[in-house]
Amino acid sequence: MKTIVIQGLGEMGGSLAAALYHQHHIIGVDQNTDIINEACAKQIIHEGTTNLSAVAGKADVIILATPVSVILSTIKTLGQLVLKDDVIITDAGSTKQSIFEQAKITFDQQYITFIGGHAMAGTQNSGLDAVNPTLYQGVPYFLIPIDKQSKQNVPELKQILQSIGANFTEIDTQQHDDLMAMISDVPHIAAFALVNAAVKQLGDAQVFGQYVAGGFKDTTRIAGSNAKVWTDILLSNQDSIVDSLHVYTEALKEIEIALTNGNRLELEALLSRAQDSRQHLGEKA
Amino acid sequence: MKTIVIQGLGEMGGSLAAALYHQHHIIGVDQNTDIINEACAKQIIHEGTTNLSAVAGKADVIILATPVSVILSTIKTLGQLVLKDDVIITDAGSTKQSIFEQAKITFDQQYITFIGGHAMAGTQNSGLDAVNPTLYQGVPYFLIPIDKQSKQNVPELKQILQSIGANFTEIDTQQHDDLMAMISDVPHIAAFALVNAAVKQLGDAQVFGQYVAGGFKDTTRIAGSNAKVWTDILLSNQDSIVDSLHVYTEALKEIEIALTNGNRLELEALLSRAQDSRQHLGEKA
Structure with a gap:
């Protein structure tokens, strides 16, 4: 004891x-x-x-x-x-x-x-x-x-x-910062940005929100988190977040390019890779 | 009847x-x-x-x-x-x-x-x-x-x-395509890309997935959707999606710039706007 x-x-x-x-x-x-x-x-x-x-x-x-x-x-x-x-x-x-x-x-x-x-x-x-x-x-x-x-x-x-x-x-501290950037900080940024983009494109969230289904709601749920708390969290892990955010925007760009080129094979390959990883998230190998 | x-x-x-x-x-x-x-x-x-x-x-x-x-x-x-x-x-x-x-x-x-x-x-x-x-x-x-x-x-x-x-x-058809692009197609792309970025940065999802909390899981839930079905859906609404995707990447960029500059006021303003919209999503005004 x-x-x-x-x-x-x-x-x-x-x-x-x-x-x-x-x-x-x-x-x-x-x-x-x-x-x-x-x-x-x-x-x-x-x-x-x-x-x-x-x-x-x-x-x-x-x-x-x-x-x-x-x-x-x-x-x-x-x-x-x-x-x-x-x-x-x-x-x-x-x-x-x-x-x-x-x-x-x-x-x-x-x-x-x-x-x-x-x-x-x-x-x-x-x-x-x-x-x-x-x-x-x-x-x-x-x-x-x-x-x-x-x-x-x-x-x-x-x-x-x-x-x-x-x-x-x-x-170790660096691994911790990098991990948090990718699994927690960037997802929050992705969600905050998605809500801001939807408002910019569609207007008041009280209005377009009537039409959204579960997908939008799930993907943006953490955008409802406290803005002041998250400002502190993001500012305290700046370097790792900026790195991870670049990897994220590259991943978005890959999908955009396949879509713009109408490259069905490449697009389906990118989506399949994500689907497979998401379905086995955290399962013991 | x-x-x-x-x-x-x-x-x-x-x-x-x-x-x-x-x-x-x-x-x-x-x-x-x-x-x-x-x-x-x-x-x-x-x-x-x-x-x-x-x-x-x-x-x-x-x-x-x-x-x-x-x-x-x-x-x-x-x-x-x-x-x-x-x-x-x-x-x-x-x-x-x-x-x-x-x-x-x-x-x-x-x-x-x-x-x-x-x-x-x-x-x-x-x-x-x-x-x-x-x-x-x-x-x-x-x-x-x-x-x-x-x-x-x-x-x-x-x-x-x-x-x-x-x-x-x-x-009308154009409004429908634009609305779907922003509230359904881009959220799916955001989720697919987030999983692909996390795998690129952290390796096998079966391993890093052990450490993720609800935020990552919610934000990427729809990345588990059928890749073939979503390839068809995305290719059938190309133009509206590319427009909405640009609005999304701009919203990400705004947050990144505020973060990189250590601009606390601006960062908190961007996050607050999202928080407020998300909390009132679909509520009658």
């Missing part, structure tokens, strides 16, 4: 606490004492405080599950404290680049291990009401070491977090 | 028959006598035949619900027959351009009224087992006149088909 300090008891942090509650001693940190009291009453945490500094020294693992801006200042704070020798700090921040940079600056010359965390989980909901102990079950969960020492401790962190039921995968 | 002849008792034609069965006298035409017998037994049609020519002269409405190639030859056949003076012929073909061309050639100098039909309905299923009398309930259903006489008869056809419960909208 380890002592795990979790800062931020929203959907991500609270669900981690709930899923780890029966294996470990969970200390919740939140700025709101009502939330701490409620989380104790609901058996999501064993104890709680508004003051991270008062409990950080007891922690085997510290999980930072607040907005990114708070994670950045918390990392600086943690750099000033005396922590356990073998402490592991990880995060659940929605963007990674600035967190990794700050962690490298703060912890590089120290004994402290920082491992980035990124679960492909989460809903549109937020706060303690969104807490769900099975949120991470079967979900891809990336562990992203930022240096050699951090890499050595990935198996230990996996072991400690085992009971959340996620599919942990170790991945 | 009218006499309605429906050729093709698959999902589209059979569901029309079933939805019209209690208001009209339905004669089913299919090349397979087993299907005719089954459709009679299931009270989808009142009578059936394999020979359209034997029953076409009785029809007030003839609905062509076979594959496009069969519709084209059936139109030629109908041009040779003696039909009722006020007969209305309509179709449920998956692509329109060649059908409209053939209908204009065959019926232009005749008394016969042809009105194109395009319901935004249908599933992945086919055949008599897919027949569903509520398939058209609340579904957008375009009626597409090809000449003045045809335009005059749209209200009459609406009236006759009323009991299927669809939302009928009259639209």
Whole structure:
């Protein structure tokens, strides 16, 4: 049994606490004492405080599950404290680049291990009401070491977090950024752009939207995502996104050329390749 | 009560028959006598035949619900027959351009009224087992006149088909092609291209697919559509698609430029516009 300090008891942090509650001693940190009291009453945490500094020294693992801006200042704070020798700090921040940079600056010359965390989980909901102990079950969960020492401790962190039921995968920061660009960021851009193009071509979405079928709706569903959040996410992964976006526009161009030339064979080959890949997406080979 | 002849008792034609069965006298035409017998037994049609020519002269409405190639030859056949003076012929073909061309050639100098039909309905299923009398309930259903006489008869056809419960909208052929390009064809191309780009960038979809979340899956769902069918659909609406595809690639470029310049204000404005339109898609203004 380890002592795990979790800062931020929203959907991500609270669900981690709930899923780890029966294996470990969970200390919740939140700025709101009502939330701490409620989380104790609901058996999501064993104890709680508004003051991270008062409990950080007891922690085997510290999980930072607040907005990114708070994670950045918390990392600086943690750099000033005396922590356990073998402490592991990880995060659940929605963007990674600035967190990794700050962690490298703060912890590089120290004994402290920082491992980035990124679960492909989460809903549109937020706060303690969104807490769900099975949120991470079967979900891809990336562990992203930022240096050699951090890499050595990935198996230990996996072991400690085992009971959340996620599919942990170790991945380096560049691989992580490239993967997210292609499977998450570019699809969002594709969806946002498709809605903007349809409005430009057809006018008010309230009107043409009456005629759309499931295909348009599915393809653009994530265009309904929060624009402010996604502006932050996209700006934090600029380089990888621009690369992946070029691969995407080339793939569009290939189809356009085959179509313009009336090249049935080539067009069907391009569509078949996509159909086949989509139908076997994520199936074990 | 009218006499309605429906050729093709698959999902589209059979569901029309079933939805019209209690208001009209339905004669089913299919090349397979087993299907005719089954459709009679299931009270989808009142009578059936394999020979359209034997029953076409009785029809007030003839609905062509076979594959496009069969519709084209059936139109030629109908041009040779003696039909009722006020007969209305309509179709449920998956692509329109060649059908409209053939209908204009065959019926232009005749008394016969042809009105194109395009319901935004249908599933992945086919055949008599897919027949569903509520398939058209609340579904957008375009009626597409090809000449003045045809335009005059749209209200009459609406009236006759009323009991299927669809939302009928009259639209001209060019509007129809442009609308389909933007709300159906380009979304399919966007999805096919996104899968091809992801495979090019990340390798086998069976592997990277393990890491994707709902966003990628939704955005690419229609890339799993039949490549052969979509090759035909895209080639039959080339001009409108190329126009709409340019509007789409411009919308992508706008986002890319804002991102590359780190222009947060502009990027958030573009994403907000899409978010807002997507959230109000098809809502009555």
